[in-house]
Amino acid sequence: MGRVYRRICFLKAEGRNGEARKIEDTDLVAAVAEARGSVGTEIEAETRLSQVKAEGEALVTEAIAYAEVLVPMLTDRLRSLALPGAAAAPAAPVKRRKAEAPGESRGIADFIDEMLAQDDKPSH
Amino acid sequence: MPTATVEKQPALAGLPPSTSVTSPPRPAAKAATLLIGLDLGTNKSCVLAGSPGSSDITVSKVVPSVVGYVRDGIVDGIITGNAQILFGEEALRQMLHVELVAPLAEGVIARPDAARDFMQHIRLLADPSGNADIRAVVGVPANAGEQSREQIRRSALGIFSRILLIPEPFLAALGFRDDARVKQPGYVDPVVNSLFIDIGGGTSDLCLVQGYFPTREDQISIPFAGDAIDEIIFGELNRTYPNNGLSKITIREIKEANAYVGPSRKPLEVKVVIAGKGRTLELGDAVGNACNVLIDKIYPALTTLIASASSDSVVTLLQNIIITGGGSQIRGIDTVLQKRLADDGYESPKVRVAGQDFQRYVALGALKAARAARENQWQVLLA
Numbered sequence: 354m355g356r357v358y359r360r361i362c363f364l365k366a367e368g369r370n371g372e373a374r375k376i377e378d379t380d381l382v383a384a385v386a387e388a389r390g391s392v393g394t395e396i397e398a399e400t401r402l403s404q405v406k407a408e409g410e411a412l413v414t415e416a417i418a419y420a421e422v423l424v425p426m427l428t429d430r431l432r433s434l435a436l437p438g439a440a441a442a443p444a445a446p447v448k449r450r451k452a453e454a455p456g457e458s459r460g461i462a463d464f465i466d467e468m469l470a471q472d473d474k475p476s477h
Numbered sequence: 478m479p480t481a482t483v484e485k486q487p488a489l490a491g492l493p494p495s496t497s498v499t500s501p502p503r504p505a506a507k508a509a510t511l512l513i514g515l516d517l518g519t520n521k522s523c524v525l526a527g528s529p530g531s532s533d534i535t536v537s538k539v540v541p542s543v544v545g546y547v548r549d550g551i552v553d554g555i556i557t558g559n560a561q562i563l564f565g566e567e568a569l570r571q572m573l574h575v576e577l578v579a580p581l582a583e584g585v586i587a588r589p590d591a592a593r594d595f596m597q598h599i600r601l602l603a604d605p606s607g608n609a610d611i612r613a614v615v616g617v618p619a620n621a622g623e624q625s626r627e628q629i630r631r632s633a634l635g636i637f638s639r640i641l642l643i644p645e646p647f648l649a650a651l652g653f654r655d656d657a658r659v660k661q662p663g664y665v666d667p668v669v670n671s672l673f674i675d676i677g678g679g680t681s682d683l684c685l686v687q688g689y690f691p692t693r694e695d696q697i698s699i700p701f702a703g704d705a706i707d708e709i710i711f712g713e714l715n716r717t718y719p720n721n722g723l724s725k726i727t728i729r730e731i732k733e734a735n736a737y738v739g740p741s742r743k744p745l746e747v748k749v750v751i752a753g754k755g756r757t758l759e760l761g762d763a764v765g766n767a768c769n770v771l772i773d774k775i776y777p778a779l780t781t782l783i784a785s786a787s788s789d790s791v792v793t794l795l796q797n798i799i800i801t802g803g804g805s806q807i808r809g810i811d812t813v814l815q816k817r818l819a820d821d822g823y824e825s826p827k828v829r830v831a832g833q834d835f836q837r838y839v840a841l842g843a844l845k846a847a848r849a850a851r852e853n854q855w856q857v858l859l860a
Contacts, residue, residue, distance in 0.1 A: 414770070419777045422697060459688070461651065461849035464668075467690035468643065469854060 354384035362413035514844025520678030545575030583679035584618035616645035619696035646684030651842030671797035676804020709767035801831035
C-alpha cells in the first residue's frame with residue numbers, strides 16, 4: 354500500500370492528476386482493503402493507514418527536493434563527459450578549496466576579479 | 478577585463494540590445510558620479526546609494542517590486558499629479574485604478590517593459606535631480622543564466638552608465654560583514670567561512686562563502702520561496718474556506734505576520750473582512766504546512782553544500798549558517814534547521830537569522846562592491 358500511495362503522490366506532484374485518480378480508484382482501494390484485513394481493530398487499521406500516508410508523502414517530498422538539486426548537477430556532469438576529448442582525460446577528483454585562513458585579507462575587488470574570470474570561462 | 482558588452486546576444490523581445498554602434502551617452506560635464514547597490518527582488522527591491530570615496534549612504538529605500546499602469550478613463554485628480562505610471566507602495570494603494578504588473582518572477586525579469594520603467598523609478602529614487610552619472614551593482618539569483626543577466630542589462634540601458642551583476646547570496650555575505658570588526662580577534666568574518674541562505678519571494682539561494690568567489694558548484698538556487706508559500710496557503714484557504722475572496726496580496730500580508738515552521742501552532746486566528754463582514758479564520762495548519770514545505774526544499778540543498786566543504790573547514794562552517802531575506806522572518810526557521818542538522822548527526826550546527834536589517838544586506842553588499850570595484854571591472858552599458 355505504501356508503494357501504491359507513493360506512486361499517487363509522485364503523479365500528483367507532476368500534475369498527472371488523471372492518472373493519480375485512476376490508481377486511487379483501483380490499486381489503492383484494493384491495497385487499503387488488504388491492509389485493513391491484516392490489522393486487528395478498526396482503530397489500529399486507521400492509525401496504520403494514516404502512518405503509511407504520512408510516510409509516503411514525506412518520502413515523495415524529500416525525493417523531489419533531492420531531485421531538484423541533483424538533476425541539474427548530474428546533467429552538467431554528464432554534459433561535460435560527452436564533450437569531445439573528455440573521454441581521453443582521466444576524471445579529476447573534485448578539489449574543494451580550503452577555506453581562507455583568518456588574517457589573509459582579500460579585497461572585494463579581488464573577489465570581483467575571480468567572478469569575472471569565472472564568467473570568462475566557457476560553461477560546460 | 479571587458480569594459481563593454483560587445484559579445485553578440487540572442488534577440489530578446491521587448492528591449493533593444495545592450496550593445497549598439499552608437500557612442501555611449503556622455504554625461505554632462507562635471508556630472509557627479511553616484512553609486513547604487515540594488516537588490517532587485519521578485520516582491521521587494523532595496524536600493525542604497527552613495528558617493529564614491531565616502532562611506533555615507535545617502536538613499537536607503539525598500540520598494541515593492543510592482544508597477545501600476547493607470548487605467549484609461551480615470552478621472553483627473555484621482556491619481557496624484559495625474560501620473561500615468563505608479564510604482565511600489567503608491568501603485569498598491571491605487572490598485573483599483575491601475576493595472577498592476579510585477580516586473581520579476583522567480584528572481585528574474587519576466588516583463589521587460591515594466592522592468593525598464595521600474596529601473597527608471599529606482600534611478601529617480603537614488604538621484605531625484607536626474608543629472609548624476611550612475612553606476613549600479615545589481616544582485617542576481619545564484620547561478621542566474623546569461624539570458625537573465627542580459628535582460629537586466631537591457632532594462633538598465635540609458636539609465637545606468639555602468640553595471641556589475643553579482644550573485645545575491647555572496648552580496649548578502651558582504652553586506653552582513655561588519656567591516657569595523659574584521660580585524661578583531663574572535664570575529665568570524667562571514668566572507669571567510671559561512672553558508673548563506675537567502676530566502677526571497679521568487680527563489681531561495683544557498684551559497685558557500687569561504688574566502689574566494691563562489692563557483693557554480695558552491696551555489697544552489699531553488700525556485701521555491703515566499704511566492705510559492707503564498708500559493709500553497711491560497712489553495713489551502715480556498716479549500717477550507719471556499720469563496721473567501723481574499724486576494725493574494727492579503728494572503729501574503731497574513732503570511733508575513735504569522736509565518737512559522739515546526740510543529741503545528743493552533744489556534745492561529747486571523748481576522749479578515751470578507752464581503753464587508755469581519756470574520757475570524759483559523760489558519761494554523763495552512764500557514765505552518767506551507768512554510769514547512771520550504772524546509773523540505775532547503776534542507777537537501779543545505780546538506781549538499783555542507784558535504785562539499787573541505788574537512789578542515791566544515792566544523793567552523795557549521796557554526797556559521799546564516800539565513801537572510803524575507804524568509805528569515807519565518808518564526809522558528811533557524812531552530813528547526815539547526816535541530817534537523819543536529820538530529821542528522823552534524824557537529825554542533827548553529828543556524829541564525831540575519832536580524833532586523835534582513836531586507837538590506839544584499840543591497841548593502843552591492844554598494845560595498847560598487848565602492849570597491851576597479852574601473853576596468855565595470856561593464857559599460859551602450860545605448
